[in-house]
Amino acid sequence: MIRIEALAVRFRGFALEDITIQVAPGEFFCLIGPTGAGKTVVLESTAGLVAADSGSIRIAGRDVTHLPPERRRIGIVYQDSALFPHLTVGQNIRFGLRYHPDGHRFHAARLPFLLEQLALEDLVDRSVTHLSGGEKQRVALARALAPRPGLLLMDEPFSSLDTGLRVRLGTEIRDILKKLGITALLVTHDQAEAFAMADEIGVMRDGQLEQWDTAYNLYHRPASRFVAEFVGEGCFVPGETNEDGTVQIELGRLETTEPMQLARAASVEVLLRPDDVVHDDDSPQTATVLRKAFRGASILYTLGLPSGRRVLALVPSHHDHRVGERIGIRLEADHVVVFPS
Amino acid sequence: MSRFWKTDPSAWLVLVCSGVIVGFILLPLLQMAAEPSIATMVETAKDKDVVRAIALSLWTAAVSAAIALVLGTPFAYLLSRRAFPGKKLLESVVDLPIMIPHPVIGIALLGIAGRNHWVGQILSELGIRLMGTAAGIVAVMTFVGLPFYVNTVKTGFDAVPIRIENVSRSLGASAGATFFRVTFPLAWRSMVVGMIMCMARAISEFGAIVIIAYHPMVAPVMIYERFTAYGLKYSQPVAVWLIAVCLALFLLLRLFSMKKGPAA
Numbered sequence: 001m002i003r004i005e006a007l008a009v010r011f012r013g014f015a016l017e018d019i020t021i022q023v024a025p026g027e028f029f030c031l032i033g034p035t036g037a038g039k040t041v042v043l044e045s046t047a048g049l050v051a052a053d054s055g056s057i058r059i060a061g062r063d064v065t066h067l068p069p070e071r072r073r074i075g076i077v078y079q080d081s082a083l084f085p086h087l088t089v090g091q092n093i094r095f096g097l098r099y100h101p102d103g104h105r106f107h108a109a110r111l112p113f114l115l116e117q118l119a120l121e122d123l124v125d126r127s128v129t130h131l132s133g134g135e136k137q138r139v140a141l142a143r144a145l146a147p148r149p150g151l152l153l154m155d156e157p158f159s160s161l162d163t164g165l166r167v168r169l170g171t172e173i174r175d176i177l178k179k180l181g182i183t184a185l186l187v188t189h190d191q192a193e194a195f196a197m198a199d200e201i202g203v204m205r206d207g208q209l210e211q212w213d214t215a216y217n218l219y220h221r222p223a224s225r226f227v228a229e230f231v232g233e234g235c236f237v238p239g240e241t242n243e244d245g246t247v248q249i250e251l252g253r254l255e256t257t258e259p260m261q262l263a264r265a266a267s268v269e270v271l272l273r274p275d276d277v278v279h280d281d282d283s284p285q286t287a288t289v290l291r292k293a294f295r296g297a298s299i300l301y302t303l304g305l306p307s308g309r310r311v312l313a314l315v316p317s318h319h320d321h322r323v324g325e326r327i328g329i330r331l332e333a334d335h336v337v338v339f340p341s
Numbered sequence: 342m343s344r345f346w347k348t349d350p351s352a353w354l355v356l357v358c359s360g361v362i363v364g365f366i367l368l369p370l371l372q373m374a375a376e377p378s379i380a381t382m383v384e385t386a387k388d389k390d391v392v393r394a395i396a397l398s399l400w401t402a403a404v405s406a407a408i409a410l411v412l413g414t415p416f417a418y419l420l421s422r423r424a425f426p427g428k429k430l431l432e433s434v435v436d437l438p439i440m441i442p443h444p445v446i447g448i449a450l451l452g453i454a455g456r457n458h459w460v461g462q463i464l465s466e467l468g469i470r471l472m473g474t475a476a477g478i479v480a481v482m483t484f485v486g487l488p489f490y491v492n493t494v495k496t497g498f499d500a501v502p503i504r505i506e507n508v509s510r511s512l513g514a515s516a517g518a519t520f521f522r523v524t525f526p527l528a529w530r531s532m533v534v535g536m537i538m539c540m541a542r543a544i545s546e547f548g549a550i551v552i553i554a555y556h557p558m559v560a561p562v563m564i565y566e567r568f569t570a571y572g573l574k575y576s577q578p579v580a581v582w583l584i585a586v587c588l589a590l591f592l593l594l595r596l597f598s599m600k601k602g603p604a605a
Contacts, residue, residue: 099513
């Protein structure tokens with residue numbers, strides 16, 4: 001169990017405020033947010049590299065708030081892997097074992113398993129300087145996991161890898177962590193990565209946690225306009241709430257299944273995700289194709305409504321329309337997200 | 342390369358300037374080394390005073406480099422790793438000995454070594470005298486050599502990413518263990534280079550030493566004395582021997598600290 005409570009850090013002109021996070025053992029959680037939001041500061045203060053000004057951090061039931069990094073039982077994997085260049089792959093991986101009373105038992109029982117899982121068996125005696133980017137990250141992970149940390153911290157671990165490898169290694173690592181039951185925190189600016197790997201995700205902004213939720217909820221039930229804009233794609237269109245709890249927008253009437261926190265008959269901004277707008281040739285409602293981005297299985301169309309406003313629509317890619325063409329569209333939204341305008 | 346010379350007329354300017362600089366440095370040195378005959382060189386090597394002066398220069402410089410190693414390493418680490426108010430100022434303080442005219446250094450050191458200064462009182466309690474002693478020579482050499490050691494080693498520590506140290510800490514190594522298992526193995530070459538720089542600067546010091554300790558005579562002071570008393574011919578062989586011994590020593594240290602195998 002990881003429990004960060006009311007953590008505050010002031011650090012080089014940057015302030016982290018009132019961060020509270022609770023994660024069950026074995027969970028994989030992510031922090032996402034724009035550059036400068038404070039994701040890395042959360043990671044570094046959890047690691048003990050940056051002192052907390054107030055609040056507390058508990059890892060695996062121990063209060064580590066005032067412990068130095070070496071006594072927190074954590075593992076760190078950095079973007080640049082930060083391997084010890086003067087040691088071989090094997091020496092890197094075994095580096096932390098001597099500091100743990102049960103280190104040698106693990107050395108016998110656990111290391112071969114780690115090496116096999118991460119496909120490092122043939123590299124043990126190699127120098128780390130000539131490894132590929134993916135190999136380096138696997139060595140860094142093995143090194144962090146060998147002393148069996150209570151929490152694994154990863155700071156943009158895949159961003160220096162190319163896309164194909166990033167996705168493959170990400171899935172691979174998630175599987176290994178789940179198999180070993182390791183609790184892990186991933187800090188990334190890549191939300192696709194966070195969506196694919198995390199059980200829960202925190203969105204950060206200006207040193208604060210905006211929302212802590214599952215990927216599904218961040219996308220479909222964003223708690224703030226910032227989260228709505230930061231997570232996924234979408235457009236805001238103006239609308240009016242009605243007495244009966246529906247929302248009227250240019251494209252029609254949206255019915256909400258969830259109670260809205262807004263006053264009736266108010267002006268609102270409505271978030272339309274690309275999957276809320278579907279292509280339908282029979283629909284009387286039409287829009288002009290302004291731009292298209294081919295994505296393989298689907299095409300993301302930017303559509304111009306008669307009013308001049310724009311919406312996005314994700315359409316199966318066999319519906320291939322030209323820019324400038326008018327196509328029929330229909331609303332199909334399960335979740336209606338509105339913010340006061 | 343050859344293309345560069347053909348296409349860019351300014352390349353000739355670069356070539357001429359480079360040639361002038363290299364010639365300016367090497368010509369006088371080569372001329373001096375070529376001047377004395379082998380017989381004079383052998384005779385000078387047998388001169389007990391010359392041997393004693395060069396030996397004194399070498400061991401006092403070595404002691405000052407050792408002091409720089411002990412005191413300068415933690416300080417260089419501090420400058421490399423920590424940001425604190427007044428850091429720029431502190432870095433300028435470290436560079437001061439490079440700026441100050443050499444006789445001024447000697448006079449300044451004498452000012453605190455006297456009995457009417459508390460430093461001088463502590464030193465005399467400990468039985469250390471600076472005026473006219475090897476201890477005084479070491480003090481001067483450490484003063485002028487420290488900036489070279491500290492700056493070189495700071496650059497060496499800068500080249501070790503702090504993330505590597507962070508990882509070591511996270512794996513359970515204390516700050517001290519991290520220094521000896523990670524930082525030192527990656528930065529010790531800069532310490533050797535720093536000591537070489539510090540020693541080279543220390544051996545070459547004349548102006549400050551001549552004020553604090555004319556005797557016992559270090560090699561540069563002896564070369565100066567022989568030049569003023571007997572002239573160029575008589576001072577050259579000592580100078581050539583000093584350069585030869587220093588070059589041999591520094592080459593040895595450089596070889597010793599060279600990376601094994603292809604550079605990583």
